[in-house]
Amino acid sequence: MTPKVIVVGSCMTDLVSVTPRLPKAGETIHGSKFFIGFGGKGANQCIQAARLGAKTAMVCKVGKDSFGNDYIGNFAKNLVSTDFVGQTTEAATGAASITVNTEGQNAIVIVAGANLLLDSEDLKRASAAISKAKVMVCQLEIRPEISLEALKMAHSSGVKTIFNPAPAIPHLDPEFFTHSDIFCCNESEAEILTAVPVNSPEDAGIAGALLLEKGCKLVIITLGGEGCVILSQSDPTPRHIPTNKVKAVDSTGAGDSFVGALAFYMAHYPHLCVEDMVKRSNYIASVSVQTAGTQTSYPRRADLPQGMF
Ligand SMILES: Nc1ncnc2c1ncn2[C@@H]1O[C@H](COP(=O)(O)OP(=O)(O)O)[C@@H](O)[C@H]1O
Ligand SMILES: *[C@@H]1O[C@H](CO)[C@@H](O)[C@H](O)[C@H]1NC(C)=O
Helix, strand or coil, X not given: CCCCEEEECCCEEEEEEEECCCCCCCCCCCCCEEEEEEECHHHXXXXXXXXXXXXXXXXXXXXXXXXXXXXXXXXXXXXXXXXXXXXXXCCCCCEEEEEEECCCCEEEEEECHHHHHCCHHHHXXXXXXXXHCCEEEECCCCCHHHHHHHHHHHHHCCCEEEECCCCCCCCCCCHHHHCCCEXXXXXXXXXXXXXXXXXXXXXXXXXXXXXXXXXXXXXXXECHHHCXXXXXXXXXXXXXXXXXXCCCCCCCCHHHHHHHHHHHHHHHCCCCCHHHHHHHHHHHHHHHCCCCCCHHHCCCHHHCCHHHC
């Protein structure tokens, strides 16, 4: 199987405790519920693309531990190729310890662990697959220089690149822009990168123009329940693409659902115009916010109106 979508990025195990309130320093409190979830932006995006029917491969690193083994099982269950998933004894699988109170406030500790050991050698092992793919997707939960190297490898082979600068860093290497066909971020990331406060589609157009100037071909700024704004080198007038109004239950991972869906459409429906791809990605992400959890809320092809395919 030749993967059409290759995601180079992170895997995290989410350890979630639900408590009546957040504990203070030194305090032990009892929670009402505990669950383990699969997360990490890279893996989330890859799983969403795979659930829509994309042929996908993940390039990442987990620990040689039970969470790492479980994560590999999760990829296999979702038909994601694990040919380029490495396991290391040098660090633990990335983990996010999350405490959420019943009002929805949270406190989170992330230990990136094995994610930070993904290196150039791992990329080289995947290079033949990368050069034959249609789309590469990268984020910033691994070492930024590895994301950039992956984008450059893809770009030099004519593979379309989607870069999601999350979590945002204020002084992003300018090469991230010139090697991104699509630069896709949310409101807060756009604000960190441009210093323009983004609270409306109009603001997103202003921030987006600044991002476009840095050399990417197309900018998408996602706006939660407002959908997103797109603008490109060939059509620099910002266009607001609204989404359907839904009752949001849990918007965790909505941005990753959106990016994964976009990668699927770019790889498997390249004849669609960007606006149509984005409308469909908005719709898929809006489905993901209507149920609890991250990957657990991502729809499969069979759950969606067949007109989307
Ligand atoms: N309340 C909502 N109603 C409908 N769609 C939503 C809602 N929240 C998010 N989405 C969809 O998910 C996409 C990404 O959401 P956003 O909140 O901008 O990203 P992030 O998860 O990075 O914060 C939006 O562009 C939209 O398509
Ligand atoms: C944007 O994404 C970041 C993760 O990179 C998240 O912490 C932040 O809350 C998101 N912002 C919005 C407005 O959704």
